[in-house]
Amino acid sequence: MKEGWEYKKLGDVCQSDLGKTLNQSKDTGDLYPYLCAVNILWDKIDLSTLKQTRFEKTELERYSVKKGDLLVCEGGDIGRAAIWDRDEVIQYQNALHRIRFNGKIISRFCLLYLRNLKQKGILDHKYGKGVTILHLVKSSLLSIPIPIPSISEQQQIVSELDLLSGVIEKQKAQLEELDKLAQSVFYDMFGDPVTNEKGWEIKKLKDIASKIGSGATPRGGNQSYKDEGVSLIRSMNVHNNFFIYDDLALIDDEQAALLNNVIVESNDVLLNITGASVARCCMVPDDVLPARVNQHVCIIRPIKDLANSIYLNRFFTSIEEQSVLLLLSRSNAATREALPKNLLDNCNIVLPPLTLQQEFAAKVKAIEAMKAKVRQSLKEAETLFNERMNYYFN
Numbered sequence: 235m236k237e238g239w240e241y242k243k244l245g246d247v248c249q250s251d252l253g254k255t256l257n258q259s260k261d262t263g264d265l266y267p268y269l270c271a272v273n274i275l276w277d278k279i280d281l282s283t284l285k286q287t288r289f290e291k292t293e294l295e296r297y298s299v300k301k302g303d304l305l306v307c308e309g310g311d312i313g314r315a316a317i318w319d320r321d322e323v324i325q326y327q328n329a330l331h332r333i334r335f336n337g338k339i340i341s342r343f344c345l346l347y348l349r350n351l352k353q354k355g356i357l358d359h360k361y362g363k364g365v366t367i368l369h370l371v372k373s374s375l376l377s378i379p380i381p382i383p384s385i386s387e388q389q390q391i392v393s394e395l396d397l398l399s400g401v402i403e404k405q406k407a408q409l410e411e412l413d414k415l416a417q418s419v420f421y422d423m424f425g426d427p428v429t430n431e432k433g434w435e436i437k438k439l440k441d442i443a444s445k446i447g448s449g450a451t452p453r454g455g456n457q458s459y460k461d462e463g464v465s466l467i468r469s470m471n472v473h474n475n476f477f478i479y480d481d482l483a484l485i486d487d488e489q490a491a492l493l494n495n496v497i498v499e500s501n502d503v504l505l506n507i508t509g510a511s512v513a514r515c516c517m518v519p520d521d522v523l524p525a526r527v528n529q530h531v532c533i534i535r536p537i538k539d540l541a542n543s544i545y546l547n548r549f550f551t552s553i554e555e556q557s558v559l560l561l562l563s564r565s566n567a568a569t570r571e572a573l574p575k576n577l578l579d580n581c582n583i584v585l586p587p588l589t590l591q592q593e594f595a596a597k598v599k600a601i602e603a604m605k606a607k608v609r610q611s612l613k614e615a616e617t618l619f620n621e622r623m624n625y626y627f628n
Contacts, residue, residue, distance in 0.1 A: 245376030248335045253326035254297045263290035268325040304333040304341045312370040313357040343388040350627045398619040405612040427584045434586045440579040445535035449496040449527040452489040459483045464490040465525035469506045493526040501543040503534040507573040515550040544595035
């Protein structure tokens with residue numbers, strides 16, 4: 235414990251109550267908007283889907299949320315928290331804990347502390363109750379020990395961490411803007427790929443690709459994953475125009491040999507073909523090679539003299555927004571979205587001249603180089619943020 239700090243249970247420094255238990259058939263009174271769990275994101279309140287229900291006048295004060303109150307999710311992503319920072323009062327329901335502090339704790343200090351516990355898994359594993367569905371019941375929430383530095387120290391800690399958070403958010407916004415720039419360049423050069431307003435040549439994907447194929451789950455499923463070995467790319471790694479390294483699975487040479495028909499090569503396009511992320515698409519990064527793909531990811535390897543990989547990736551990203559691939563996907567399964575190979579083979583590809591595709595690819599590479607620098611800065615800022623969180627809270 236840091237010098238001069240004491241620890242108390244959260245219940246000793248606040249008042250916490252769950253919101254109203256709703257019963258649409260029995261509730262009476264006037265209609266009022268209310269907050270529920272879907273409105274509470276980490277450090278943000280989303281009012282885009284605000285619901286209404288009936289509250290009696292005698293219930294309004296009891297189930298009110300006022301400026302400075304901390305709202306914490308009781309179920310789902312337990313502990314997810316945000317502060318109501320508006321002057322107007324709003325109601326809330328029983329999926330949320332409303333926390334009001336007694337003056338010894340700043341709401342934002344507590345929010346950051348809870349977020350630290352969440353990131354380390356402590357909130358779920360130590361304070362979550364339930365087997366299949368976790369709940370953060372009131373007694374568990376109020377039993378959480380929390381450090382109590384002076385108010386001035388809390389303000390200093392909050393200011394420092396908020397400054398770092400602001401840097402991180404700005405860098406994330408930069409990445410989004412750079413990606414929008416690349417997509418804007420695509421539309422400027424080639425027009426809308428769905429309507430093909432510029433009248434470019436159209437070919438079937440199977441006629442411009444030397445490889446279109448997905449892999450399989452290794453024998454033994456998740457038990458076959460290793461600490462080192464050959465990369466196995468799965469659907470969670472493939473996002474639109476961005477490869478996610480988190481949860482990248484590794485398999486040994488024996489398992490990789492069973493998937494030698496789906497060896498990933500530099501400049502391959504990766505396309506998710508099943509599940510909720512169907513049609514998400516990105517380029518394979520060279521630093522994950524050697525690699526294979528499982529059954530949820532398809533390799534698309536264009537013939538170099540016909541199509542450029544970077545162009546093809548952006549083409550798929552563009553038409554995904556118009557749901558062209560998603561419409562194809564729904565023809566295959568009633569319970570799960572999937573993109574059958576025969577439909578993918580015959581997908582129409584708008585094909586401008588190769589020289590124009592290559593010109594576009596050069597511009598995208600320049601943008602990607604800028605994104606790489608921003609990602610590195612973002613990684614450093616996130617590392618520093620986590621180090622400071624550890625310093626203050628662990």
